Amino acid sequence: MTGEPAVRTVDLCKRFGDLEVLRGVNLDVEPGGVLCVIGPSGSGKSTLLRCLAYLEEDFTGRIYLEGELLGRVERNGALEPVQGEALRRVQSKVGMVFQNFNLWPHKSALGNIIEALVVVKKVPLEEAEAVGDELLARVGLSDKRNDYPSRLSGGQQQRVAIARALAMRPRIMLFDEVTSALDPELVGEVLHVMKQLAEEGMTMLVVTHEMTFASRVANRVVFMDQGLIVEQGAPAQVLKNPSQARTKEFLSQVAHEEI
Amino acid sequence: MIYDWNFNVVWEYRGVYWNGAQTTLAISFLSLFFAMILGLIIGIARQSNIRVLSIAASWYVEIIRDTPLLVQIVWIFYCLPILVGIDMTAFWSFVFTISVHFSAYMAEIIRAGIASIDKGQTDAAKVLGLTYFQAMKRIVLPQAYRRMLPPLVNNFADMIKLSSLASVLGVYELLHSIDNIIMNTFRPLELYTVLAIVYFLIIFPVAFGARRLEIHYAQKFSR
Ligand SMILES: Nc1ncnc2c1ncn2[C@@H]1O[C@H](COP(=O)(O)OP(=O)(O)O)[C@@H](O)[C@H]1O
Ligand SMILES: [Mg+2]
Numbered sequence: 001m002t003g004e005p006a007v008r009t010v011d012l013c014k015r016f017g018d019l020e021v022l023r024g025v026n027l028d029v030e031p032g033g034v035l036c037v038i039g040p041s042g043s044g045k046s047t048l049l050r051c052l053a054y055l056e057e058d059f060t061g062r063i064y065l066e067g068e069l070l071g072r073v074e075r076n077g078a079l080e081p082v083q084g085e086a087l088r089r090v091q092s093k094v095g096m097v098f099q100n101f102n103l104w105p106h107k108s109a110l111g112n113i114i115e116a117l118v119v120v121k122k123v124p125l126e127e128a129e130a131v132g133d134e135l136l137a138r139v140g141l142s143d144k145r146n147d148y149p150s151r152l153s154g155g156q157q158q159r160v161a162i163a164r165a166l167a168m169r170p171r172i173m174l175f176d177e178v179t180s181a182l183d184p185e186l187v188g189e190v191l192h193v194m195k196q197l198a199e200e201g202m203t204m205l206v207v208t209h210e211m212t213f214a215s216r217v218a219n220r221v222v223f224m225d226q227g228l229i230v231e232q233g234a235p236a237q238v239l240k241n242p243s244q245a246r247t248k249e250f251l252s253q254v255a256h257e258e259i
Numbered sequence: 260m261i262y263d264w265n266f267n268v269v270w271e272y273r274g275v276y277w278n279g280a281q282t283t284l285a286i287s288f289l290s291l292f293f294a295m296i297l298g299l300i301i302g303i304a305r306q307s308n309i310r311v312l313s314i315a316a317s318w319y320v321e322i323i324r325d326t327p328l329l330v331q332i333v334w335i336f337y338c339l340p341i342l343v344g345i346d347m348t349a350f351w352s353f354v355f356t357i358s359v360h361f362s363a364y365m366a367e368i369i370r371a372g373i374a375s376i377d378k379g380q381t382d383a384a385k386v387l388g389l390t391y392f393q394a395m396k397r398i399v400l401p402q403a404y405r406r407m408l409p410p411l412v413n414n415f416a417d418m419i420k421l422s423s424l425a426s427v428l429g430v431y432e433l434l435h436s437i438d439n440i441i442m443n444t445f446r447p448l449e450l451y452t453v454l455a456i457v458y459f460l461i462i463f464p465v466a467f468g469a470r471r472l473e474i475h476y477a478q479k480f481s482r
């Protein structure tokens with residue numbers, strides 16, 4: 001499948017009751033690309049990622065992951081939902097990291113990381129633990145192997161959450177404001193892990209308010225507002241020299257907050 | 260009031276207390292077991308996205324909560340066998356009724372316990388590929404049981420008390436066994452007084468345990 005984008009959405013729409021949250025999002029992310037999504041609160045950024053992870057199942061439009069339709073099958077020109085293995089094969093291409101970590105409090109750091117390996121992939125425990133230890137080393141937390149989430153700092157919890165997602169060997173990683181719940185001094189360690197991942201060639205969609213990270217690590221930036229992509233392009237262009245008035249307004253507000 | 264207490268009769272019939280207590284405990288533990296299984300199924304069904312399931316489970320709970328237990332006991336013993344052609348002994352008919360009755364309350368406890376767990380917990384599980392039931396079993400229930408345990412133990416204390424209703428079907432649990440010897444000995448004061456004490460000795464540790472658990476988990480969560 002050469003030339004396929006890693007992620008493609010076509011006219012993606014999502015509504016909650018009467019509220020239209022995504023109103024036709026068309027997006028391409030090249031393999032190995034890092035796309036940062038910025039935009040005001042309530043613009044639909046989380047919902048976009050949740051659709052890509054199939055946590056929101058009831059969207060219209062199409063999502064292609066590496067050229068394969070997510071959660072739908074085309075029959076006689078119409079899209080029908082699919083379940084089971086056909087869904088799982090495509091859905092397993094994505095890993096997701098959340099703003100509030102969502103670690104499982106009754107499992108240790110290692111336990112969190114290997115859970116899905118053991119339960120979903122049926123990897124033997126010893127093998128799974130070896131993978132887990134490797135990932136813990138990669139996020140710099142080998143010494144926290146047996147600690148429970150409540151004993152870890154926010155930054156450490158978020159790094160465990162990243163390792164947990166990586167354990168399933170996703171092709172695409174989704175990050176939803178993963179540093180927003182952290183104390184300022186802990187943001188750096190998480191961004192560092194994400195930067196490494198980007199350098200290793202992982203395809204990433206990153207919703208963030210960290211404009212420095214976006215300008216240094218992203219190769220594309222998308223500005224969303226009210227369920228639509230208002231502007232997209234290279235970071236230098238969107239962040240430094242936006243063409244749309246709404247982007248300018250948003251960026252000036254963010255800049256004021258950061259002072 | 261002058262009454263000539265004579266507790267010899269109690270000692271003489273201690274075997275009856277013993278056998279009655281065994282039947283009472285058998286009813287209570289069997290009912291607890293079946294009520295928990297049924298309650299878990301109904302509780303999960305109420306929480307499920309499948310509307311038919313959740314509506315059916317809601318009605319199950321509603322019907323059971325809005326009819327008297329005693330009526331359920333006699334209906335299941337006298338009417339159900341005629342309607343479905345299954346014969347149950349009085350003992351098993353009663354265990355069945357108590358299990359069904361309490362499953363409605365346990366379902367509520369289990370539903371509330373499940374609902375208390377943050378949705379992010381299952382979101383994370385779902386993206387990693389765990390099925391609904393894997394997430395329930397390995398992620399949600401192990402966290403929710405702390406909230407469910409104290410009220411479940413309280414319900415168990417109630418089950419032991421209500422097991423005395425089996426006497427209306429002629430099951431020789433504690434109450435009915437003692438009624439039976441009172442007919443021969445005419446010593447209700449001694450026999451009923453000791454009966455109450457025996458019930459207390461069985462139920463108190465359970466109720467006490469429930470209270471301890473409540474305090475234990477309340478402290479754990481307030482931290
Ligand atoms: N489960 C939901 N039910 C109803 N409304 C929702 C739900 N999730 C999000 N929304 C609404 O959708 C809009 C977009 O939300 P979200 O995608 O979280 O925005 P963002 O992440 O950009 O802040 C908001 O108005 C929010 O209130
Ligand atoms: Mg959001």
